[in-house]
Amino acid sequence: MRQGKYPFVIGFLLAPVVLYSVFVLWPIFGAAQVSTMNWSGLSPKRDFVGLDNFSKLLADDKVWLAAKHHVFLLVTLPVITIALALFFAFLLNMGGGTRGGVMTGVWGSKFYRVVFFLPQVLAVVIVGVIFGRVYAPDGSGILNRFLHVFGVKDVYWMADYGLWAILGVLVWQAVGFYVVLFAAGMSSIPGEIYEAAVMDGASRITIFFRVTIPMLKETVKVAWVYLGILAMDAFALVMVLTIDQGGPDGATSVLPVQIYQAGILKSQYGYASALGVALAVFTIIFAVLSLRGGKRDAIEH
Amino acid sequence: MATITEKQRSFGILNKLSHVALVVWAILIIYPLIFTFLAAFKSNTEIFVGNPFALPSNYDWSSFARAWNEAHIGRYFTNSVIVVLFSTAGTMLLGAMAAYVLARYEFIGNRFIYFLFIAGLAFPVFLTLTPLYLVVEQLGLLGTHFGLILVYIAYSLPFTIFFLTAFFKTLPNAVAEAAMIDGASHTRLFFRVMMPMAKPGLVSITIFNIIGQWNQYVLPVSLLPGGEEGEKKWLLTQGIAAISTSAGYQADWPALFAALSIAIIPMIIVYTIFQRQIQSGLTAGAVK
Numbered sequence: 001m002r003q004g005k006y007p008f009v010i011g012f013l014l015a016p017v018v019l020y021s022v023f024v025l026w027p028i029f030g031a032a033q034v035s036t037m038n039w040s041g042l043s044p045k046r047d048f049v050g051l052d053n054f055s056k057l058l059a060d061d062k063v064w065l066a067a068k069h070h071v072f073l074l075v076t077l078p079v080i081t082i083a084l085a086l087f088f089a090f091l092l093n094m095g096g097g098t099r100g101g102v103m104t105g106v107w108g109s110k111f112y113r114v115v116f117f118l119p120q121v122l123a124v125v126i127v128g129v130i131f132g133r134v135y136a137p138d139g140s141g142i143l144n145r146f147l148h149v150f151g152v153k154d155v156y157w158m159a160d161y162g163l164w165a166i167l168g169v170l171v172w173q174a175v176g177f178y179v180v181l182f183a184a185g186m187s188s189i190p191g192e193i194y195e196a197a198v199m200d201g202a203s204r205i206t207i208f209f210r211v212t213i214p215m216l217k218e219t220v221k222v223a224w225v226y227l228g229i230l231a232m233d234a235f236a237l238v239m240v241l242t243i244d245q246g247g248p249d250g251a252t253s254v255l256p257v258q259i260y261q262a263g264i265l266k267s268q269y270g271y272a273s274a275l276g277v278a279l280a281v282f283t284i285i286f287a288v289l290s291l292r293g294g295k296r297d298a299i300e301h
Numbered sequence: 302m303a304t305i306t307e308k309q310r311s312f313g314i315l316n317k318l319s320h321v322a323l324v325v326w327a328i329l330i331i332y333p334l335i336f337t338f339l340a341a342f343k344s345n346t347e348i349f350v351g352n353p354f355a356l357p358s359n360y361d362w363s364s365f366a367r368a369w370n371e372a373h374i375g376r377y378f379t380n381s382v383i384v385v386l387f388s389t390a391g392t393m394l395l396g397a398m399a400a401y402v403l404a405r406y407e408f409i410g411n412r413f414i415y416f417l418f419i420a421g422l423a424f425p426v427f428l429t430l431t432p433l434y435l436v437v438e439q440l441g442l443l444g445t446h447f448g449l450i451l452v453y454i455a456y457s458l459p460f461t462i463f464f465l466t467a468f469f470k471t472l473p474n475a476v477a478e479a480a481m482i483d484g485a486s487h488t489r490l491f492f493r494v495m496m497p498m499a500k501p502g503l504v505s506i507t508i509f510n511i512i513g514q515w516n517q518y519v520l521p522v523s524l525l526p527g528g529e530e531g532e533k534k535w536l537l538t539q540g541i542a543a544i545s546t547s548a549g550y551q552a553d554w555p556a557l558f559a560a561l562s563i564a565i566i567p568m569i570i571v572y573t574i575f576q577r578q579i580q581s582g583l584t585a586g587a588v589k
Contacts, residue, residue: 008487009402016399016458017414022440023433023455024421030432088326091319108323114576115327118334121572121579123516125538126564129545129557130333133340133353142336142353172329180580232425236518240542256427256519263431264523272431280428287423 031280035273046270053274063275066253067282069163073170073231074286078224081171085178085223086216088116090208092179093186094194113183116176124173128240131169135241158243162252166237170230178223185219186212225290232283235260255279334565340558341365348554364555365563372553374560376533377540381515384446384536388453389510393503395454396461401491403462404469405477415466421459430523437524444531449524453514461506468502469495505578508571512579515568518542537564 035053039046057063092109119127134142135157144154157165189212197207213220235256238246245261246253255275263272340348341364342357369375403415433452434443442448472495480494496503521536527543535543541560572579 004487005406006408009406009408011488012398012402012491013414016395016418016462019395019451019455020418020421020458022436023452024429024458025417027429027432027436028424030436031428034432034435084326088323091323107320112323112327113580114573115330117576117580118330118569118572121512121516121568122565123518123538123568125516125518125542126561129541129561130337132545133336133348134333136353140349140351140353142333145353175326176330229425233427235427236542239518239522240545245546259427259430260519260523264434264526269431269435276428276431280425283425284423 031273031276034269035277037270039269040267049270053270054278056271057274057278062250062253062258063255063278065250066255066258069252069254070232070282072163073167073234074228076167077170077174077231078227080167081174081178081227082220082223084171084175085182086208086213086220088112088175088179089182089186090212093183094204094207113180116179118176119173120177122173124236125240127169127173128237131165131172131237132241135165158241158252159248162242162248166234166241166252169237169241170234174227174230178227181223182216182219185216189215221290225287228286228290229283232256232279232286334569337558337565338562341368341555341562343555343558345554348558364553364559367553368556368559368563372540372544372556372560373532373535374537374540374563377535377537378563380446380534381537384450384453385511385514387446388450388457388514389507391450391454392457392461392510392514393507396458396506397465397496397499397503398491399458400462400465401469401495404466405495415462418459418462421456422463426456426519430519434523444525444534446534449521449536452520452524453517456520457510457514461510464506465499465502468499472498505581508575508579511571512568 036048036050037046038049038052092112133140136142136144137156137159138154139145139148141154141157143157144152147155155161193211193215194207197211202210233256234254238252238254238257239260242252246257256279259272259275259279262268262275336353339357342360342362343351344358347355347358369378399414399418403411403418437443437448437452440448442451476494476498477490480490485493516538517536518538522539522542525531525534525536525539527535532543541557541564544557544560
């Protein structure tokens with residue numbers, strides 16, 4: 001190319017690379033380094049302690065409790081969200097039956113698509129505060145008041161079913177995103193496949209399980225990884241919605257909240273960094289395993 | 302085809318049931334938001350003792366004024382607007398510059414730098430939270446909007462660069478070559494020719510960044526600590542979280558719901574206007 005290419009390239013890359021290195025790359029490497037130190041905010045002293053923080057972490061009951069909560073969310077959140085989203089996406093794309101051999105969506109499908117997706121643009125914190133009233137433990141709570149109709153007595157949602165309540169909000173917020181994702185995937189499935197199935201007299205239920213789901217396998221896998229990563233977070237909801245930010249008695253505690261409390265509030269930098277490394281390793285192993293798994297039997301079309 | 306139609310008809314009940322499911326889910330989405338807006342007009346007693354499905358006894362907008370002034374929502378709102386304005390603008394400018402160079406110029410280290418940026422997508426923000434806090438503190442930027450803006454930009458770059466690089470690669474070469482023959486400089490080519498051509502992509506990613514940064518919570522709550530002076534810098538999400546969890550404010554729940562309405566209504570408006578771009582942008586991001 002012409003003269004002055006390198007000054008231009010460097011000029012354009014300098015600021016983004018510097019910012020990214022200082023605030024993202026450096027802290028990633030810093031996390032590994034700080035996690036091997038005994039460093040508290042009270043003293044400027046930092047001692048190298050090797051893997052002490054990690055053995056402390058493994059002996060910490062609170063960490064194991066939080067890990068158990070992540071495993072619970074890791075299983076329930078993707079399963080429920082994906083099942084609901086697939087069902088809704090199918091209805092929106094082809095619930096309206098066949099018209100001239102072409103499957104159409106139900107009446108008003110555009111409206112549903114817009115509404116279902118809406119929670120995705122709202123801040124999780126704000127959604128959490130709103131759900132504080134949904135889960136209120138007496139008759140002023142939306143959910144309890146609704147259940148009164150069926151003669152159900154007041155349920156102490158956050159005290160007795162805190163983690164399920166968190167799961168409910170996560171599903172509420174996530175479903176719409178995956179409806180749109182799966183709907184896009186479904187509309188890219190060649191129409192001839194459906195036409196052939198319809199001509200063979202297959203019902204919509206058969207088509208859903210035998211044609212649509214196998215064809216969407218790769219998209220579902222991506223959804224699984226995304227929802228799994230979401231299950232490793234839940235920070236904002238636990239912060240604003242649960243009793244005592246992770247309570248009662250640790251019943252809703254999650255690792256990100258422990259990282260925040262140890263690192264930012266208590267200045268236990270070494271231990272908090274070790275927790276961060278553990279969470280990242282956990283997340284990356286999960287993502288790699290999910291993306292690898294089942295790759296062999298991918299459908300080709 | 303006639304037999305198929307009959308078969309469809311036998312699914313009439315199923316059809317109705319599935320429509321009911323859609324309506325129920327739509328109500329589940331909309332009702333909490335309507336409740337929030339209505340609760341802003343209710344009294345504390347109506348919110349805490351009353352039937353949550355009841356309408357407010359009278360419509361009085363004073364809770365909005367109290368939220369804006371006394372609960373400092375006005376200040377938090379303004380802070381959020383300022384931070385997001387600068388950070389989104391910065392993200393788009395720096396992200397587009399880097400993506401353009403990475404997409405359309407060959408040089409040593411191109412692939413390496415691109416990979417470094419994309420690697421940022423793989424790490425959860427909680428991994429870096431503690432060291433990030435220490436870096437920001439050492440730079441003397443803790444508790445400043447300037448520091449937070451830089452951090453927002455840095456954390457938005459991987460996604461932005463990932464997307465825009467792909468976008469700049471699709472732009473035709475012919476126009477760029479013609480401009481170069483006319484003697485345009487590299488910089489001029491970028492700002493006058495390539496940026497306008499990339500407008501659809503830039504719009505989508507801009508909206509995405511506005512939503513993401515506006516809704517951000519963990520970064521402000523970590524990097525803008527409290528304290529009498531510190532609280533004045535707070536953003537909307539952290540301000541609302543603090544109000545809702547602090548017992549001292551329990552006296553004025555209508556104002557809290559007014560604050561929530563103030564926070565969500567702009568998002569609903571932006572979403573309704575741009576819902577097509579938002580949906581395609583966000584879901585395209587998932588299939589990377």
